[in-house]
Amino acid sequence: MTLHVFDQAIALQPLGEDRFAGKTSPAYANMVGPFGGVTAATALNAVLQHPALLGEPVALTVNYAAALADAPFEVVARAARTNRSTQHWVVEIVQSGETVLTATAVTAARRGTWGVDELAAPDMPTADALGQPNMAAQVEWVRRYDIRITEGAIPTAWDGSGDASRTTLWMRDEPARPLDFCSLAAMADVFYPRVWLRRATRVPAGTVSMTVYFHAGGAELAAVGAGWIKGQASAQAFRNGFFDQTAQVWSEAGRMLATSHQVVYFKE
């Protein structure tokens, strides 16, 4: 059986004592280095593969210190603290002796409690109604998803006319793949830079730090399977070379799966 291209991209070989070996995948190439979502998923995968793992992911923060070279790398994942039902992880990705990513994660054994989704998923036309992927594939990784934007597409005229930064979309892996924590972490990062939309101006931009909170457990993600995922992202402020982005990801049935926040560098 051949592994799904996403599983190939995030695959790690244990090197013992908190260390794992990986390598970048050309299938998820971005403008420079790999798609940040796949790098985030790889950092999380080291935690999930770790023999000392307790529970399932609740929070993941990744900080992109440098673009990864298209080459092997090493992931170091250390359980800094293990409590009765929560565990705190410190992760670094190192390439040629230099840190290219720092990360932290919190995992926990979840228990059933009262709950409610406060933020409802946006109303939007069905993915089928849109008919086909419509996010311009200017870089390779975009072809690894079927993304159907329902609001806030990449501008086609770069005329400075933008006035809002919200994008809503449908997405799923291409080819289809059952949802899990790693693919969900990657999907939190599929939204192209908000500054392009808000300004209708294409400027260099790259994520500096991203945090993902997982609201669903593994069983719930498995139940979503390879179904459509609904996503929404918008910025709150742009200033002096950085902007932020809040994002939410729901199942097709409207169940909140993850919320995310990132800060992005931009030029000019």
Add this chain to the structure above:
Amino acid sequence: MTLHVFDQAIALQPLGEDRFAGKTSPAYANMVGPFGGVTAATALNAVLQHPALLGEPVALTVNYAAALADAPFEVVARAARTNRSTQHWVVEIVQSGETVLTATAVTAARRGTWGVDELAAPDMPTADALGQPNMAAQVEWVRRYDIRITEGAIPTAWDGSGDASRTTLWMRDEPARPLDFCSLAAMADVFYPRVWLRRATRVPAGTVSMTVYFHAGGAELAAVGAGWIKGQASAQAFRNGFFDQTAQVWSEAGRMLATSHQVVYFKE
């Protein structure tokens, strides 16, 4: 001259080679251990005091691994990567040989660029119109702030009647203190647990991880001085023992200063 009580609480003594000594302050005591906002500010302070610091804070993530004991602690802050204009920090707070907090931070030398605040500050009555602090001081740290809630107060009847989780408020240090990165990081955490408001039910709750993005530079924070700060927080989803909270902090003039996101443990 006596240091402001906040500066006393976050004070660190350099121990050389990435290490700093601090101790908890009874003035900021929470239910168990110190107010998480002050612990976040202390982690950030280690980065700001570090002799290798480049630039100013852009992003801070703190993960609360255990309640701090009311005792001395050590902060380890390491520059994992220094680029031309950004720097990546890995921080841990250790007490009695155990990790009680993990953190990462990104600092950067900011340059002037195009900018806009996309999310406008909520309209609300002035702090003066409210007349006095109105957030019930059930724990000591609340007395270190003048907090005037304009919407979404702590319920007075715990009758399960809640239906929304948004709180808007005015805040400033008490006594007054000019705003800086550390006090802004702490202010991102003043919002009491959203689960109390949403359910009108008081359950045990504690922040697990918090991220703060700084949209203003040091000069801009200095210009805000000891003025009123406007804050807003709401949850997006509650499920299986955890909920998230997004928060925004503006100057009185309505300028976005910071955006924040946290995930909080709750019981039942």
